[in-house]
Amino acid sequence: MEEKKTFTISVYSENNVGLLNRISGIFLKRHINIESLNVSSSEIDHVSRFVIVIYATEDWTKRIVKQIEKQIEVIKAFYHTDEETIYQETALFKIESHLLFDERQIQNIIKESNSQIVTVSRNFFVISKSGRRNEIEELYDQLKPYGIMQFVRSARISVSKEEMQISTMLKQFQEQE
Structure with missing residues (x-):
């Protein structure tokens, strides 16, 4: 088969x-x-x-x-x-703003995953990550314990x-x- x-x-x-x-x-x-x-x-x-x-x-x-x-x-x-x-995909992660300043590990995750902060507001910030699906899923798994407000991934x-x-x-x- x-x-x-x-x-x-x-x-x-x-x-x-x-x-x-x-x-x-x-x-x-x-x-x-x-x-x-x-x-x-x-x-x-x-x-x-x-x-x-x-x-x-x-x-x-x-x-x-x-x-x-x-x-x-x-x-x-x-x-x-x-x-x-x-090939690549792109994803956006929306996360509560206080975590960017209160949780030092969040900054390390962003840096180590080669992600970018797209915008920061009083209530939330948005991270952008481009790469292979497994790289995006890995970042998702790392951010999930901190709480993801919204998540979206593009097509390939x-x-x-x-x-x-x-x-x-x-x-x-x-x-x-």
Whole structure:
């Protein structure tokens, strides 16, 4: 039986209403949970990029990528393992202000985790941490005993280590028109 692992799927597409719904439906039909989803502009003008993280077998991932590419607005989809990508997430932690001054260990945690204080107010301060998911979870575990007022983590953003031929493909496509 094939081993499940984490895959990052990159989808380059036109930015059309309803595409996200159709793409998420592809995962729903196969009972595959989307672990992380980010949609943003890409390096190509007027082309959006979806970054979707799933935990599945490579066979299922290939099938899903083929189904995604059948969507009219999709230009090209790729999938990569964690070893083939450079990726990060960002998290914000909201904590009571008095702890910053009363608990010396909080300052040590911030420094040792390479986090940044984003803002300080009378009632709370906010820490920002960028890194791999396990680094963010480790910081969460260290701060939890002191009380976290609010916590939010972004979706994964990633770039592949190898060049993706999407720009070359688009140039060729535009030359054919």
